[in-house]
Amino acid sequence: MKRIIAMYLRVSTLDQARNGYGLGDQEVQCKKYIDLYYPNDEVEIYKDDGYSAKNLERPEMARMLDDMKKGKIHTIIAFKLDRLTRNVVDTYKLIKQVMDYNCSLVAVVDRLDITSANGRMFVGLLSLISQWEREVISERTIAGLEQMVRSGKYPCGGKAPYGWNKTEDGKLVINEDEAEIINYMTDCYIEGYSLKDISKMVFAKYGYRKSWRHLKELLIRKLNIGVFEFHGVSYDDFVPPIMNLNKYNELLKMAAHREVHSLEKQTYTFHHLVYCSCGEMMQHVCTIKHNSGVSTIYRYYYCSKCDKRVNQSFLEKEIFETLFLEEFRIKTIEKHKKQEQILSSLESKKEEVFNAYKENVVDFDTYKFTMAKLEKERNVALKELSSLDIVSNSKYFEMTQEEKYAYVHDMISKIIFDFDEQIVLSIQFKRK
Numbered sequence: 196m197k198r199i200i201a202m203y204l205r206v207s208t209l210d211q212a213r214n215g216y217g218l219g220d221q222e223v224q225c226k227k228y229i230d231l232y233y234p235n236d237e238v239e240i241y242k243d244d245g246y247s248a249k250n251l252e253r254p255e256m257a258r259m260l261d262d263m264k265k266g267k268i269h270t271i272i273a274f275k276l277d278r279l280t281r282n283v284v285d286t287y288k289l290i291k292q293v294m295d296y297n298c299s300l301v302a303v304v305d306r307l308d309i310t311s312a313n314g315r316m317f318v319g320l321l322s323l324i325s326q327w328e329r330e331v332i333s334e335r336t337i338a339g340l341e342q343m344v345r346s347g348k349y350p351c352g353g354k355a356p357y358g359w360n361k362t363e364d365g366k367l368v369i370n371e372d373e374a375e376i377i378n379y380m381t382d383c384y385i386e387g388y389s390l391k392d393i394s395k396m397v398f399a400k401y402g403y404r405k406s407w408r409h410l411k412e413l414l415i416r417k418l419n420i421g422v423f424e425f426h427g428v429s430y431d432d433f434v435p436p437i438m439n440l441n442k443y444n445e446l447l448k449m450a451a452h453r454e455v456h457s458l459e460k461q462t463y464t465f466h467h468l469v470y471c472s473c474g475e476m477m478q479h480v481c482t483i484k485h486n487s488g489v490s491t492i493y494r495y496y497y498c499s500k501c502d503k504r505v506n507q508s509f510l511e512k513e514i515f516e517t518l519f520l521e522e523f524r525i526k527t528i529e530k531h532k533k534q535e536q537i538l539s540s541l542e543s544k545k546e547e548v549f550n551a552y553k554e555n556v557v558d559f560d561t562y563k564f565t566m567a568k569l570e571k572e573r574n575v576a577l578k579e580l581s582s583l584d585i586v587s588n589s590k591y592f593e594m595t596q597e598e599k600y601a602y603v604h605d606m607i608s609k610i611i612f613d614f615d616e617q618i619v620l621s622i623q624f625k626r627k
């Protein structure tokens with residue numbers, strides 16, 4: 196099948212009035228170009244009369260793209276680029292499609308031919324601009340949502356957050372029953388009940404089932420005091436609060452206290468191991484930061500004498516690299532030792548067997564057999580030792596908190612940190 200040329204023409208009624216050129220004029224210009232460059236090719240005309248270039252949904256445009264996808268067309272000729280599309284994103288989309296189907300595109304008046312070097316540069320620029328446009332559009336979407344928030348409307352789709360109902364105009368009003376449950380749970384938490392207990396108590400009293408794992412989040416989200424956090428901005432008095440500020444502060448204090456003193460001490464990877472270069476053993480402190488109802492806990496090691504603290508993740512990064520090297524070193528030494536042991540025990544066994552043979556305790560066949568067996572044993576042992584399993588940093592990131600805690604406490608006896616230099620001065624390893 197010989198591929199043909201597509202001539203695309205579009206005119207809106209407004210164009211005709213403003214610019215004076217209609218379909219006829221476009222057709223003449225395109226025809227001239229075709230006569231000049233493709234005098235022997237068959238031409239099919241696609242004409243959208245009275246359509247705007249707002250998008251690509253035009254009947255003749257659709258038919259042309261369809262023909263192109265079927266491989267019927269080798270070149271699309273248009274009068275001007277703005278006959279094809281009117282925005283950068285659509286232009287880029289169209290040109291990309293055209294290129295994907297191994298077709299070329301010429302805009303006669305714009306002197307654009309995407310197969311030329313200039314044309315390719317133009318396509319590159321288009322892709323950048325269209326990327327930029329898309330980003331601007333998504334910024335606009337966020338801005339639109341922020342506008343919603345400013346006018347007091349809840350911008351997240353779906354159900355209202357627990358404790359509120361959504362009104363028809365998108366605002367949140369208190370759901371008295373749910374608000375009572377949240378307050379009851381908060382009271383219990385401040386009194387010292389565990390999250391698991393509270394979960395059971397609430398079910399017994401209200402029939403409301405909530406996994407204890409998500410309970411804390413529900414209680415400490417800022418929305419409870421009316422504050423909504425959205426894209427890094429806090430909106431005070433966004434919703435009617437269901438908890439008073441005093442109670443909320445008590446709750447946070449309690450949460451921070453439990454963080455340090457309960458079983459959760461394991462969340463401090465270097466519990467009781469970190470010392471300040473001034474000599475003090477460091478204590479645990481944590482801060483809780485809230486963002487869009489999600490709380491994040493930041494853990495620190497704190498020297499009360501210097502009144503300075505160091506972030507746990509920072510320490511972890513600093514320490515684990517050294518730790519893995521040390522582990523590697525220890526394992527290597529251990530393996531060398533074992534290797535030597537195996538070799539020397541083998542030598543003495545060989546000697547025994549040889550002596551036994553020499554003194555006619557065993558015959559030659561037994562001697563030969565035993566020697567071969569020993570040699571085989573030795574090879575197996577050495578092979579096992581030669582595969583050193585190298586520990587990597589990625590291993591650390593795969594560990595659960597409990598594993599990290601156990602690993603660190605198995606290896607390390609003391610860590611000294613210096614605040615002035617912001618470095619780990621020394622790591623003391625347990626003797627192995």
Ligand SMILES: [Zn+2]
Pocket residue numbers: 471472473474475498499500501502
């Ligand atoms: Zn200190």
